[in-house]
Amino acid sequence: MPRPKRNRTILSPPICKGFVPIGNTLKSDSGIDLSLEEFESIRLCDYDHLNHAEACQLMNVSRPTFARIYESARQKVATAFAEGLPIHFIGGKYSMSENWWKCNQCGSMFSSLAGEYLTKCVVCSSTNISSIHNNAANDECICQSCGAKLKHRHGQQCRQLYCPDCKQPMFNRRNARMAL
Amino acid sequence: MKTAIASNGDKLQAELGMKFGRCSHFCIFDSESDQFYFASNLGHNINGGAGRLAVTFLADNNIKQVIAGEFGGQVKQMLSNSGIRIIIYPPTSKCIDDIIKLLKQ
Structure with missing residues (x-):
């Protein structure tokens, strides 16, 4: 059995489901499926101007793996542009980046919703909480x-x-x- | 804010459900009106897809956080995608009534 793929961390899901070309009659089933990790790699590299070494740390993969994801993303986008195909953001092996907290009072563990910074336990309202792991979101x-x-x-x-x-x-x- | 608590029965003395998808009932507590009610879990006894059913049920009822003893890997991803906070409560002998009291604080 091959080694399972590592989960790629993505900071937030794309704001739309994909793109369609203008002025081209579409066959309903045609299109390129861009996975969410490929979308994230383009966003980190070309929109946020990070280099591969910085971007791979945010996605929790090695630099060569990041380069492969990015390469495949560019190839898919280029194919869609050249052939006038729609792009769908779908699938992939990923996990959303989220912060997890542990309450030292009642022992419960909970996740924070996107962009939220917690100061007290959501169950027992005690302020004695600690972050389980930190990531770039907070x-x-x-x-x-x-x-x-x-x-x-x-x-x-x-x-x-x-x-x-x-x-x-x-x-x-x-x-x-x-x-x- | 509405909170769902996985429970092993439809009474306040019932124990906290340890498995999110397979618990028999959900106790839904609304912190704004201090009201609660019990709803039966559709996926209690079905063969597969219990977690998915439960997540859809919670999302349809506009619930913002869910408490259970254990969540599956697929369910965690689905819950975070639909913006529901996951609360993993340590395995204790606490009943639903105790947890509602904690939430009311």
């Missing part, structure tokens, strides 16, 4: 001199932002801890 940019925090925008480098109070460049949470 990341923060930190100012090293005054400790101010900004919500990290996916695809933007923290050091390009400046602290609203002391005008110093911001740092990623992981890097800031090392420097302090």
